[in-house]
Amino acid sequence: MTKKVKLSDLTDMFKDLGNVEALEGVTIEGDIELDISGGGGLNPALAYALGHETAQISVHLANIANMLGYPVGQAFAGMAGVGIGGMAAPTAGITAPARLNKLIPSKFEVKNVEEWKHTIQEVTLGATSADGGSRKSTVTLGGENSLPFYFDTEMPHRNYVTMDVFDMPIGMAKAVKMNYEDVINDPAEWAKKVVRDFNADMVTIHLISTDPLINDTSAREAAKVVEDVLQAVDVPIVIGGSGNPQKDPEVLEKAAEVAEGERCLLASASLNLDYARIAKAANDYGHAVLSWTQLEINAQKELNRKLMKQCDVPRENIVMDPTTAALGYGLDYAYTNMERIRLAGLMGDEELTFPMSSGTTNAWGARESWMVSSPLKQDSDWGPREYRGPIWEIVTGLSLALAGNDLFMMMHPTSVQVVKEITQTLFGLKEEETIDITNWIGAEV
């Protein structure tokens, strides 16, 4: 069922909330209609935005509009150029004797990088009915011949986002949690929501309740949740354990079995657990393996080598997670580790020519993303945390995109939209009208 809402109605609705300063002065011209799907009332995403603190509304307006495919950029395009002050033409006549009165003509030239002779392995996640699975779409990672978005060669595949779903309610930053309160007890509904409302390319189901120190949910019960999620959504999925090294092999084996043929990504094989069991489960039931190491390029080589040589995992079934640290909490190591891994791959280190995945959600561990205010008295005011959190996740993610990361595990809907927007812009998918920056100095911004 579809309800047509005019954007101008939207602003009226927001006005009714009172004191929405951020919207003042914004006029929406024309009768642009938004298609809002969802039975009876408003789309949940919209309802959630409406119920929000007023201070947050403007960002969500843009965000929701984007999510629903409403071309925000175009609506504002007519206004973009307004207010640019006229620039005086360069005055004629030179006051002091110029030493040159003509520009020296010049041609700019730069070479492509010659050492990048190797291709990053392509890995496809998800299988459609043609390949023995039940996914409607698949995701292919890798295939690069240069650093991401560079001009040396075209990047064959865009970046993808897989959104986190947990098999039990967990502690989350407030800004994140408010998006999931209605589905927090139902992983299948949660998975549906991230695909339907938040534009997730994939879903990661984290089976954290299986940890013996949490609920010690059995592998069999956990596998049931995986089945539910596979039923609920038709995108490729990542299956994550609890991180408990004793329990994970058993949990992932069972999950791999019930998901046979779907080409899921099993997360994770690591050096501190029985990676051979996870590799075998992937091989036996047709899945890919996430090879996880902790910020150490040599450990990453070692684990990849063991997966290939000892466990016979085919190259097209390996994705690496070299670990993501949050902005301000070790992102420098994470960034450089990934950049070095990608450069080594492009220059032919066959133990490192694999696509990469980032647990970008880790950004929410940074206090800047969730704390109400700084714990340090000497700091300037940190401002509202509702805005700090998403941008922390965005900057963490886009930094790693530039280091070569392919797949992003993320949590906040706004962060997902913006990371997609910037990576797809740099990739070349975004057509926008050219903004004339010739006289940007005089712009009334």
Place this chain on the structure above:
Amino acid sequence: MKLNSPLQAYKFLPGTNCGECGEATCMAFASHLIDRSLKLTDCTPILDDKFKKKYAELDALLAPEIREVEIGVGDHIVKIGGDDVLYRHKLTFFNQNALAYDVWDTMDEADLVARVEQIRDFRKFYVGEFLQLDMIAVRSISDDPKKFADTVKKVMGTTDLPLVLCSFNPKVLKAGLEVAGDKNPLIYAANKDNWQEVADLALEYNVPVALFAPNDLDMLKSLAKTFLEMGMENLVLDPGTFPTGKDLRTTFHNFLKIRRAGIEGDRDIAFPIMAVPLTAWMAHDDPVSASYWETVVASVFTIKYGDIMLLHSIEPYALLPEMHIRDTIYTDPRKPVTVDPAVNDVGSPTADSPVIVTTNFALTYYTVESDLSSNGIDCYLMAVDTDGIGVEAAVAGGQLTAAKVKKGLEEAGFDLKEKTSHNTLVLPGLAARLQGDVEDEVGANVMIGPPDSGRIPGWMEKNWPPAKK
């Protein structure tokens, strides 16, 4: 730089092993020249007249590929450029990119002063120092020289931060320079139309100048070559920052091309690059969206080769990530990841003070330490050897275990029963699952602290001292 081994630099040095630079041998000094951790002027003998020629030769060979440009004077001088590599792990990036925030000449005086004060005073404590903003960019919107000069004067009355004077009208720039000319501001910008007059100003006032050729690298190089020919080396290149769509992709490519060509030896284009993420405000009308996109664009060009950037939003949610991504990229990757495992005093702990456990990952350790000391908490802070891995990951990866905690106490010679009245350890909240193990292994009481050390002060109020058992 044109050298890649210490031996090549050694040949130019006096070779006396005099030790005045602080190194035992000239060879050791040479290796510091190559990794740029010492300067040639640290060698006092080579400054002597008889080595004049060798000094000049070596100095030229050691010069960074990308020229270094200084803006401002005195304590707040900002240096940009000076890089030798395309990837930070190959050495490190030098001179972090300068963050300049804008004011404009149509602002009310009170607003202007308030905004400048906010930019001047914004700070965030991080790993032992304050992250701060660097510069003020004054934009001429009115195109009126007098208004511009008045604005510049007002800004200078409020802050010593270096300035960027922004106008394409040479008359306006001149009015600004009449006020600020002796403060070595960056003038922005010479373009294909006004370059002769702007060059005259840059020469007359001997100030650095930005060259602007939106998406035209031939023109940009042509301008740079022409200015060089006229004797100006303090140049900054602005290839235009187009904020959206394929134009932004092209802008990204332009930055990559300029820096690659510069590092590979094209001297005509080996200058610091300027990004103007402020143009995001020309693409988005909603201020939160505009600010978000501006931060996104700023982050992209902090990572890939922007050396100075002009920005608009001064909301904390823009400033904090902008300062942090800059710190991320410009942190020297050669600096150690870890602190020495130990039990350290914070403040003046007594037998009744808590013993707080964290990891030896430098970032974690310093964060916890600054949270404790800035809140006046006297305690013992224990850095467990987790191979430099943070708490959550070390618990998951097995680098933070009960055995490691015990070993750490033993090696530090810290006997809980002897040194404290409570025989209690406080574990990080993220290591809560280790509580039982640590109690058994160490034979001490174990309390679980908050998941973030910023909350230790509140936690202390509720939980310390521990109830007597």
